[in-house]
Amino acid sequence: MAEGPPSQQNNPEQHSPKKEKWTWRHGFKSSPENPGQQEWNWKHGYNQSAQARGEKWGWRYGYAPPEGASEEQQRQWNWLTGYGVEKEDQNEQRGQKTVRVIWQTSTGALGLSFYGLAKAGDLIKWLLKQSKETADIAKGWEEGQAFAGTPK
Amino acid sequence: MNLQDPLATNILDTFGLKNAPPGEQDRFLDAAGEAVLTSLVKKIKNRLTGEKREEFFRLFEAPSSDEEKAAFFKTYVPNFKELLLEEVARFKKEALEYGRKTT
Numbered sequence: 001m002a003e004g005p006p007s008q009q010n011n012p013e014q015h016s017p018k019k020e021k022w023t024w025r026h027g028f029k030s031s032p033e034n035p036g037q038q039e040w041n042w043k044h045g046y047n048q049s050a051q052a053r054g055e056k057w058g059w060r061y062g063y064a065p066p067e068g069a070s071e072e073q074q075r076q077w078n079w080l081t082g083y084g085v086e087k088e089d090q091n092e093q094r095g096q097k098t099v100r101v102i103w104q105t106s107t108g109a110l111g112l113s114f115y116g117l118a119k120a121g122d123l124i125k126w127l128l129k130q131s132k133e134t135a136d137i138a139k140g141w142e143e144g145q146a147f148a149g150t151p152k
Numbered sequence: 153m154n155l156q157d158p159l160a161t162n163i164l165d166t167f168g169l170k171n172a173p174p175g176e177q178d179r180f181l182d183a184a185g186e187a188v189l190t191s192l193v194k195k196i197k198n199r200l201t202g203e204k205r206e207e208f209f210r211l212f213e214a215p216s217s218d219e220e221k222a223a224f225f226k227t228y229v230p231n232f233k234e235l236l237l238e239e240v241a242r243f244k245k246e247a248l249e250y251g252r253k254t255t
């Protein structure tokens with residue numbers, strides 16, 4: 001399992017001076033002299049110019065919808081690239097750091113104890129792929145149950 | 153597919169990854185999970201007063217124990233579990249709605 005969200009695993013700031021950030025975000029530049037740019041690029045979000053260039057699906061996360069994806073599924077991938085992306089503010093970096101730490105924090109420390117899921121990131125991923133109703137999940141949560149498919 | 157309860161949607165189906173290799177599914181869930189958690193942190197941040205917001209950030213900027221984190225969440229974000237479920241459901245709902253829109 002990955003050690004955290006993608007943005008945690010290879011901090012783009014290590015190879016991208018702050019001043020170049022917006023150039024990359026809007027210009028999608030890449031060059032042999034800066035091999036980190038392309039990787040940095042896909043980690044830093046979506047914008048309208050990317051759509052205009054046809055670089056929309058999967059661009060943010062570095063991969064496209066699976067082959068044979070329906071038009072509806074492709075639109076959903078497109079939507080994902082922009083989800084949660086907002087203008088940066090002064091708390092942006094602190095917020096992102098907090099996201100990275102919470103991802104690795106034990107569920108118990110966050111009051112999220114759930115049988116078999118030790119880290120908050122694992123719990124969120126588990127919730128995303130479930131097909132259970134909120135009431136069922138909440139009930140299982142209260143009773144400390146393990147649903148089918150819950151890692152032990 | 154249950155349209156009344158977005159949480160009852162397997163997001164892997166929504167994005168056409170039901171039969172994708174586990175590694176590809178996991179990579180997608182990392183990305184989607186990060187988006188959910190980012191929204192959740194913003195929601196928490198906006199609900200805390202200035203002083204407590206600073207404490208929230210400080211708690212995750214410097215090494216702190218699980219006990220410290222647990223005490224903070226228990227006191228100031230007692231509904232964290234509900235907020236998390238809401239954000240996961242909202243993510244799924246918006247994904248479904250966006251997919252249905254015509255271009």
